[in-house]
Amino acid sequence: MKLPQKIIFLSLFTLLLTSCVEPSGNKKNNTLLNTDFELIRVNNQYSIELPTFMKESEDLNEDASLEYQNIFKETYTIVIDESKEDFISAFKDLGEFNESLSIAKNYKNIQLQFLGEEVSISRAEDIESSTINGLPFEITEVDATIDGIDIGYTLAFVEGENYVYMVMAWTLQNKHDKYRDLFQKIVKSFKVISRRKGVKKSVN
Structure with missing residues (x-):
């Protein structure tokens, strides 16, 4: 049984190192929506x-199936996926699955609870x-502090046929306004596709 993973970020040192590279600012930049994807x-x-300015990473979250970043723009995106059947079964057994809510809302509530522990x-x-x-x-915005660093997150919790997904995009809190629309575009682009054996990660 695989429980939803706690969110542990290894990028905070990178955020500290790069915070002086690109000027901070909370002004929205809608031109970012016109960037190449x-x-x-x-x-x-x-x-x-x-x-396209975000590149693949391997050290943002050990449980993520997708990790991308741009350390100079201080933008980060990960996707965590869990077996939907295991998620429902585990949290029903724990008495923490709310039958009156959708699966996506249950997943959101539990992952936010885990996030609050970190x-x-x-x-x-x-x-x-x-x-x-x-x-x-379910799309949620979170402002949080970890190790003295203020972070702004845009989170999407998605129910697929066989999996539940958490799509997370984040930056420094004082840049969240700047990247808010871009992060919304990223998380809303998420789609489940058919699965065939033997196919690995690819970029089109």
Whole structure:
């Protein structure tokens, strides 16, 4: 049985090192939406569109199936996927699965609880609850502090046919306004695709 993973970030040292490289600012930059994007397919299980200025990483979260970053722009994106059947079974056994809520909302609530054990959350705001690309979506913004660093997160919790997913994009809190629309575009581009054996991660 695989429980939803606690969110542990190894990028904070990078954030500290790069905080003086690019000027901080909280002004929205809608021109970022016009940047070039690339379609990333992961294990022929899901796809997501990411800015071409973000490159693949291997040290953001050991449980993530996708990790991308730009250390100079201080933008980071990961995807964590869990067996939907195992998730439901485990938290029903623990008495923590709320039958009156959707699976996506249950997953959101539990992952936010785990996040709160790792960081100090000052704001958690539900942004959108809808169906996007045929999938139940819950989108939440979180402001939090970890090791004295203020971080702004955009989180999407998604229910697929066989898996539940958490899509997380984050930056320094004083840059969250600048990247908010871009992060929304990233998380809303998430799609589940058909799966075939023997297909590895690819970039189109």
